[in-house]
Amino acid sequence: MSETAVLSVNRVNKHFGGIVAVKDMTFEVQPGEVLGLMGPNGAGKTTLLNLIAGVYFPDSGKVLFQGKDITRCAPHKTCHLGIARTYQIPQPFTHLLVRDNLRVAATFGSKKGDTSELDEILDLVDLSKQKGMMAGDLATVSLKRLELARALATNPTLILLDEVAAGSTDAEIPRILAIIKQVRKMGKTIILVEHVMKVMVEAVDRIVVMDKGEKIAEGTPGQVMKDEKVLAAYFG
Amino acid sequence: MKIPRLITLIPVAALVVLALFPVIGVSLSWLNYLFLFFIYLALGNMWNLLAGYSGLICLCPHAFVGLAGYTLAIGTLVGVPFQVGLIAGAVVAALFALLISYPVFRMKGIYFAIGTLVLPEVLRVWFSFWRPVGNVYQGKGAGYAVKGIADITLGDTYWLGLAIAVASIFLVYIILRARLGLGLTAIRDNENTAASAGVNVFRLKLYSFVIAAFMMGIAGAAYYIFSPRINPVGGFSIRWLLMPLMATVIGGEGIEEGPIIGSAIVTFLTFLLAPYGAWSLFIQGIILLVVVTVMPQGIAGLLRQVGAYRFPARLLQAVEGRIYKA
Numbered sequence: 001m002s003e004t005a006v007l008s009v010n011r012v013n014k015h016f017g018g019i020v021a022v023k024d025m026t027f028e029v030q031p032g033e034v035l036g037l038m039g040p041n042g043a044g045k046t047t048l049l050n051l052i053a054g055v056y057f058p059d060s061g062k063v064l065f066q067g068k069d070i071t072r073c074a075p076h077k078t079c080h081l082g083i084a085r086t087y088q089i090p091q092p093f094t095h096l097l098v099r100d101n102l103r104v105a106a107t108f109g110s111k112k113g114d115t116s117e118l119d120e121i122l123d124l125v126d127l128s129k130q131k132g133m134m135a136g137d138l139a140t141v142s143l144k145r146l147e148l149a150r151a152l153a154t155n156p157t158l159i160l161l162d163e164v165a166a167g168s169t170d171a172e173i174p175r176i177l178a179i180i181k182q183v184r185k186m187g188k189t190i191i192l193v194e195h196v197m198k199v200m201v202e203a204v205d206r207i208v209v210m211d212k213g214e215k216i217a218e219g220t221p222g223q224v225m226k227d228e229k230v231l232a233a234y235f236g
Numbered sequence: 237m238k239i240p241r242l243i244t245l246i247p248v249a250a251l252v253v254l255a256l257f258p259v260i261g262v263s264l265s266w267l268n269y270l271f272l273f274f275i276y277l278a279l280g281n282m283w284n285l286l287a288g289y290s291g292l293i294c295l296c297p298h299a300f301v302g303l304a305g306y307t308l309a310i311g312t313l314v315g316v317p318f319q320v321g322l323i324a325g326a327v328v329a330a331l332f333a334l335l336i337s338y339p340v341f342r343m344k345g346i347y348f349a350i351g352t353l354v355l356p357e358v359l360r361v362w363f364s365f366w367r368p369v370g371n372v373y374q375g376k377g378a379g380y381a382v383k384g385i386a387d388i389t390l391g392d393t394y395w396l397g398l399a400i401a402v403a404s405i406f407l408v409y410i411i412l413r414a415r416l417g418l419g420l421t422a423i424r425d426n427e428n429t430a431a432s433a434g435v436n437v438f439r440l441k442l443y444s445f446v447i448a449a450f451m452m453g454i455a456g457a458a459y460y461i462f463s464p465r466i467n468p469v470g471g472f473s474i475r476w477l478l479m480p481l482m483a484t485v486i487g488g489e490g491i492e493e494g495p496i497i498g499s500a501i502v503t504f505l506t507f508l509l510a511p512y513g514a515w516s517l518f519i520q521g522i523i524l525l526v527v528v529t530v531m532p533q534g535i536a537g538l539l540r541q542v543g544a545y546r547f548p549a550r551l552l553q554a555v556e557g558r559i560y561k562a
Contacts, residue, residue, distance in 0.1 A: 053432060055428070055432075074431070075428075075431040075432045076431050076432075076434050076435055076436045076437065079431075079432055079433065079434035080434055084432070085432050087428075087429070087432075091426050091428060091429040092425075092426070092429070093421070093422050093425035093426055093429060093430075094425055094426070095421070095424075095425050095490075096421060096422065096425060100418070103418065104418055104419065104422040104430065104433050104435065105433040105434065107415055107418060107419075108415075108418075108419055108422075108430075108433060108434040108435045108436075109433045109434025109435075110434070113415075150429075150433060153433075154433060154434055
């Protein structure tokens, strides 16, 4: 394991009852990197994100964030350390205004409780016009953007993006790619779970492929797509 | 000097008028009604803070009221001044909240509600047998009279109730505009998201729970200065839960003025329906059912929805314009 990794996941296991959700998972993410996490439905991708964010604790194994052991850190603590996450199914504060959704994240999540950059974040994800709306009244696509905005408002080092592009039309994909690139330019490290292949191929540096809780391949998008195990997992 | 806005002057004027009532010879029965209104208002405000803003359906206000009442009664029996007993009662209620927080916060939503509901029952039974001071024959381990309040007039207790009600309104007002309020509303909307946005869910819930317990304790102890005899059945009576619950739900849960409107209504109904005895709660229950069916946001929610505040607000602005032009 290298000293410089932002995140290192080391032989992590998690099962729910008799079902193995994540098995012996090991990988690292380097600073500024965009790592793609791929796999068929039920491969354990979201569980893995939950293990990193502290929603679940692993049965065994270790998670290190910037060299610090965060294996058994609660979600609000991992957030304070600099890990932000979005939810696959948007989970907004429905009875709060869009801007207040971000204000919660900035006030409680960022180190200084700094709310000065909220308008820039809203601009970045194209939600400026809706900032005075109730979050519960937003359309699904906007809710996905709000997830990302809320994550950014905590001023994180590492962002876990769980299917930000899912449900978007083809016309919206380039904008999402541009936003991800912009976030990357801000110096954030990203783990991206995605089914939309176009986003995966264009946005990420490296891909980890999971199947049935295990890592079956790792490499650049080009390498991974040719991997026999990956093809077998997806196409049988 | 900044000119005070009419909108702030109106509550101040109302407060002054209310405070003058005992002096200007308002009848004792009216002071009586209003005192109970103040106590229900304070309880309702705190219940609204928990249920409406923190997502905690707390079904144990009668634990806080009973504990505070007993602390006051036992305190005055051993010679503590009632003022100290009042504060001590609130502190005991807050400590009790702190003590039970860890186990009850492990339960979420409806489980939390049920978990809290059994606590006052346990306390009621406990206080039926446990008698820390005083002779056993004074009610077989049950009742206590509050001592040392012979000089207190109804006017004094009235002012105490008024002060507690106003304090509870201010407390909610301040909390909702502070960092704590933002975090609490986030928790109420979505606990998981709140946690992943950095909110320490347990700690914030604990703050609001303990604050509410303290305030409910003070309100409860004040009631036992007004009605200076406590026993387990009365002190841990479910009416201390039903009154704030109905006040909040009828008035409008999660709306600041909700419990104010609601507690005025339930107090009025309590006296109106008093001649019908046990039917009173039954009738109030039916009213509650009708309200939640017809206006799920409560009366204040309905008023906001139909824009009922718009006309008075415009009227105020117009009057302000006239006054300040002159």
